[in-house]
Amino acid sequence: MLTAGEGRAAAARARRAFRSFPTGGVQQLTDLEAAVCQRRGRPLQVVEWPPLAGGSVCGVWLATEARDLVLHAPAASPLHAQQFILHELAHIVLDGTDDDACGEGWFARSVFTDAAEIAAELLADRFAALLRAKPGRTPFERVFG
């Protein structure tokens, strides 16, 4: 379990990363993936990977030289599956904005006992809030509403 200070630092990191991310046109998960892809300047592939089913790890980000690959476990719940993906996208975004990021490599979503995982999950929650646009809740309403 993190200390309160570490938790606050993780929350601040997620908040900074969200604020610096261009969320203006994001309404759906594919928009967010496209925005992440554009920021990284290389292809991003998101794949449901059945071998992750039933294990303690439900999402993985692999950063190869050529592309970013997000593997996630299948889930009966669409919201849960979306969270797996958002968590890995959050790691990618944090990697591009944090001074103390881990750089190229891999991250796995399992439990939230370290600062990097908590920051990624908090950023994933912010992305989820962004995607929670009801039909008709457009960028205009997000700004003016």
Place this chain on the structure above:
Amino acid sequence: MIQVTIAALMWCVVAGALLPGVRGGERSVLAAALCIAVSLTLNIDVLYRMTDRALGGANHAELVADLMLMAGVSFLLRGLSRTTGLAASRGERRARGAAAGVAAAAVTVLFLLIRAPHTSTRFMLDYGAEPAAAAYSIVQFTYVGAAMSRLAVICLRHAPEHPHRLERGSFRVLAAGAFGVCLLSADIIGMDIAHVTAHLMTMRAVSALYEPVYVGAAVLLAAGYCLPAVRGAVRSLRDERRSRELAAALLPTWRRTAGSDDALRLTASTARMVRAGGAEGALHRMVVEIRDACLQHGDQLSSVEEQLLDAAERQLLPAPGGASTVDA
């Protein structure tokens, strides 16, 4: 009277944006409304005199009001840019910030060069013959006019892309208001030039436009701002209530599953999160943590709990996701 009415209208816009349930991650437009409302309030003669007296009686209230107007315009442009669905590039954001900074600095320096020792509610009429005062006003309204013309172009360019008639209408009304401010800026600059060059007849002729354009632009901008805000407020309040009900119903399930495992929880108290962070955010976290607990611990849910979770997900999830590939 017009000054009071317009300022009151602007404060209504601010109050509307602060209504419970009105939300949005982007607060630039609220900041814009606040700055512009403060600026317009300082245009009310009685309040201007009181404020200026508190600031030393040398018309510093004029500078404060004008800088607030410029800040408001800058915030409005930033907020509007984000509604277009395209975040401005870092270069464009920097250029916009630099333009605002340079204009504010120039206005401040020029103001300090004006010899205006006595409080005046007719600042430009009394001191506009001074070149520094004319330059002060010209720089200010060149910035305001340029920013509002950019805003009007953004509104008109993106209005047809918006799916709802109300939004398209709001964009067009905002564009009309922004064009009104451009016209007002040109009118003021014309008056400044006529004044400083001592063409007083021309100045009086040009000034006839000022009041109707000022009122028209303010009403159009306020209307364009308020239309979607009212609809958004009603919908947000309804969604918030439904999410709160679902979060309360799911709380026992969350306590039984994720609530007992520190490694699965992001927050020590979901109840506190519901109070602090909005019901939808709390409901989302509860659903994710309950699902995580089922996955990690094999916790079983009753059919009633499953139905509640499904209802919560329907409330939260706009559309099913899926595997995809995106190329840069």
